[in-house]
Amino acid sequence: MVRIKSLWILLILSQMVFTQEVRELALAKGMQPLPDSFEELAKYFKDSATPLTREKVILGKKLFFDPNLSLSRQISCASCHQFDLGGADGLPTAIGHEGLANPSHLNSPTVFNTAFSKYLFWDGRSRSLEDQAK
Ligand code: HEC
Numbered sequence: 234m235v236r237i238k239s240l241w242i243l244l245i246l247s248q249m250v251f252t253q254e255v256r257e258l259a260l261a262k263g264m265q266p267l268p269d270s271f272e273e274l275a276k277y278f279k280d281s282a283t284p285l286t287r288e289k290v291i292l293g294k295k296l297f298f299d300p301n302l303s304l305s306r307q308i309s310c311a312s313c314h315q316f317d318l319g320g321a322d323g324l325p326t327a328i329g330h331e332g333l334a335n336p337s338h339l340n341s342p343t344v345f346n347t348a349f350s351k352y353l354f355w356d357g358r359s360r361s362l363e364d365q366a367k
Contacts, residue, residue: 267346277349283363304330313341320345 268274271287278285296302300309308329313322320343322328327335339355353359 310344314344319343 268277271285271290275285283289297310297314300306300312302309313327313329314320315322322341325340326338327341329335342355347353347365348362351360353362353365359365
């Protein structure tokens with residue numbers, strides 16, 4: 234019993250060392266941790282054509298969950314990009330209007346942190362959220 238416990242502790246410790254190594258490697262490559270406050274987040278967009286404001290965040294959240302934006306008034310962004318499923322839907326193919334599957338058999342990618350993405354959509358054809366929303 235003691236041996237099994239020691240093995241678990243060893244496993245957890247080695248995992249922690251590995252995680253720390255990956256973190257240091259990412260930081261050395263110029264990656265940064267995500268901002269943890271509105272003020273820190275807003276700094277990333279201060280020179281943008283669309284600076285971040287608290288009002289926009291509130292409006293965006295409201296629209297994201299509003300099914301009235303869809304033709305059937307039954308689907309919202311959150312139908313396919315569910316926060317409790319990592320910003321996706323866990324389905325092999327997204328299901329949209331009238332319960333139909335995405336014609337290209339694409340599944341819903343996460344929307345988490347996409348404001349920082351350089352390429353959007355599975356084939357990378359879009360370069361910004363503004364362009365992606367067209
Ligand atoms: C029917 C399901 C569905 C709904 C509803 C939906 N999406 Fe998507 N979303 C997708 C799929 C599928 C893709 C990938 C499409 C592609 O690659 O061509 C996608 C891609 C995206 C992306 C790009 C993510 C990335 O990492 O490339 C963003 C951002 C996004 N959607 C936001 C939204 C917003 C905002 C709404 C509401 C206005 C919305 N989506 C509604 C299924 C959906």
